[in-house]
Amino acid sequence: xxxxxxxxxxxxxxxxxxxxxxxxxxxxxxxxxxxxxxxxxxxxxxxxxxxxxxxxxxxxxxxxxxxxxxxxxxxxxxxxxxxxxxxxxxxxxxxxxxxxxxxxxxxxxxxxxxxxxxxxxxxxxxxxxxxxxxxxxxxxxxxxxxxxxxxxxxxxxxxxxxxxxxxxxxxxxxxxxxxxxxxxxxxxxxxxxxxxxxxxxxxxxxxxxxxxxxxxxxxxxxxxxxxxxxxxxxxxxxxxxxxxxxxxxxxxxxxxxxxxxxxxxxxxxxxxxxxxxxxxxxxxxxxxxxxxxxxxxxxxxxxxxxxxxxxxxxxxxxxxxxxxxxxxxxxxxxxxxxxxxxxxxxxxxxxxxxxxxxxxxxxxxxxxxxxxxxxxxxxxxxxxxxxxxxxxxxxxxxxxxxxxxxxxxxxxxxxxxxx
Ligand code: NAD
Numbered sequence: 001x002x003x004x005x006x007x008x009x010x011x012x013x014x015x016x017x018x019x020x021x022x023x024x025x026x027x028x029x030x031x032x033x034x035x036x037x038x039x040x041x042x043x044x045x046x047x048x049x050x051x052x053x054x055x056x057x058x059x060x061x062x063x064x065x066x067x068x069x070x071x072x073x074x075x076x077x078x079x080x081x082x083x084x085x086x087x088x089x090x091x092x093x094x095x096x097x098x099x100x101x102x103x104x105x106x107x108x109x110x111x112x113x114x115x116x117x118x119x120x121x122x123x124x125x126x127x128x129x130x131x132x133x134x135x136x137x138x139x140x141x142x143x144x145x146x147x148x149x150x151x152x153x154x155x156x157x158x159x160x161x162x163x164x165x166x167x168x169x170x171x172x173x174x175x176x177x178x179x180x181x182x183x184x185x186x187x188x189x190x191x192x193x194x195x196x197x198x199x200x201x202x203x204x205x206x207x208x209x210x211x212x213x214x215x216x217x218x219x220x221x222x223x224x225x226x227x228x229x230x231x232x233x234x235x236x237x238x239x240x241x242x243x244x245x246x247x248x249x250x251x252x253x254x255x256x257x258x259x260x261x262x263x264x265x266x267x268x269x270x271x272x273x274x275x276x277x278x279x280x281x282x283x284x285x286x287x288x289x290x291x292x293x294x295x296x297x298x299x300x301x302x303x304x305x306x307x308x309x310x311x312x313x314x315x316x317x318x319x320x321x322x323x324x325x326x327x328x329x330x331x332x333x334x335x336x337x338x339x340x341x342x343x344x345x346x347x348x349x350x351x352x353x354x355x356x357x358x359x360x361x362x363x364x365x366x367x368x369x370x371x372x373x374x375x376x377x378x379x380x381x382x383x384x385x386x387x388x389x390x391x392x393x394x395x396x397x398x399x400x401x402x403x404x405x406x407x408x409x410x411x412x413x414x415x416x417x418x419x
Contacts, residue, residue, distance in 0.1 A: 143177060
């Protein structure tokens with residue numbers, strides 16, 4: 001039993017899907033997918049700028065690698081737990097399978113507050129994590145990427161720490177994705193998740209016969225995913241009326257000036273205090289009038305308490321696990337169209353796969369090529385999930401899970417059983 005709500009929800013979603021697949025696969029095989037393959041807890045002891053040696057906990061989880069090496073980002077928050085990382089690793093297994101990349105699911109967590117760490121201390125901590133997790137990080141074992149609280153710069157330091165320890169100028173093969181382009185990263189990776197959110201939102205609007213041009217959008221989270229999704233949706237003609245982050249939220253029914261807001265956030269490190277708009281709590285923002293709501297912050301934001309009050313017609317899950325199963329049931333009854341996380345935010349891992357193949361083959365891709373392939377893949381998988389949802393009369397989340405879990409189960413069967 002677990003007491004972590006994200007893990008409980010991930011398991012509840014899996015169990016529902018396993019019931020749908022009972023006739024297709026043996027029960028033991030389905031059970032095998034429920035548990036992670038390996039969960040490690042690390043103690044890091046970096047010496048930070050205050051001259052003290054700090055004890056910092058970190059986690060690495062490999063959920064399943066039937067389809068390939070584990071893939072999944074590094075989350076750095078003050079309250080990340082091993083169970084949360086396990087839930088996220090499990091979601092990565094389904095996401096990679098659904099979007100059709102040859103990776104399994106993994107995830108890491110570092111228990112620290114990135115907002116409180118000066119840049120040099122963050123670099124020290126990332127290098128300390130790389131050293132502690134070195135047996136996990138390898139192109140054929142686990143390939144990390146950015147997640148909440150980590151970014152491109154951190155991924156560059158991971159690559160540098162590994163090549164330094166090998167005594168080489170660089171690494172051969174792809175050890176980490178989401179790196180700076182100059183260090184073998186791929187143009188368009190940073191924007192890929194947010195762009196994928198916008199692409200699937202546009203597809204959902206089309207499916208529902210609605211016009212994205214002029215449609216009102218609220219985005220929770222103005223980090224890597226939320227900020228890019230907001231800009232990409234605005235580029236497609238939508239009107240972004242509300243943005244929130246961990247410190248507060250701003251709402252303006254006439255539309256927010258995203259360039260001015262981004263400049264404000266660069267200076268103040270928050271949307272709070274932005275002058276043009278009505279200020280409110282992040283919780284209130286979720287229930288304000290809009291056609292599209294993009295939760296792009298953290299898990300468990302749409303719950304049974306607020307699901308009945310949400311006014312959006314479409315929820316595009318930029319974040320991982322933002323909606324609880326109870327909230328899902330309420331939204332389904334109310335006819336809200338949910339683009340599930342394993343589909344909606346899979347653009348990041350798809351472009352990570354392009355970065356992986358580019359680095360493995362020592363090729364170079366242009367941003368235009370990356371964008372075209374991202375667009376095609378997101379649209380194709382969206383259509384596949386939609387078709388399954390219609391044929392099997394399932395909500396989008398269940399349809400996406402059905403396709404993903406079936407694909408992993410098929411790979412496990414193809415491997416056969418080792419003692
Ligand atoms: P980030 O650290 O760049 O930004 C997170 C944003 O969310 C910040 O604006 C922060 O203030 C806000 N936030 C955090 N907690 C909040 C709360 N309780 N209420 C309101 N706002 C809050 O992180 P990111 O990389 O943009 O990731 C956001 C979400 O997207 C996470 O759930 C992550 O797992 C998911 N995701 C990220 C990627 C990626 O490529 N970065 C890929 C797939 C999924």
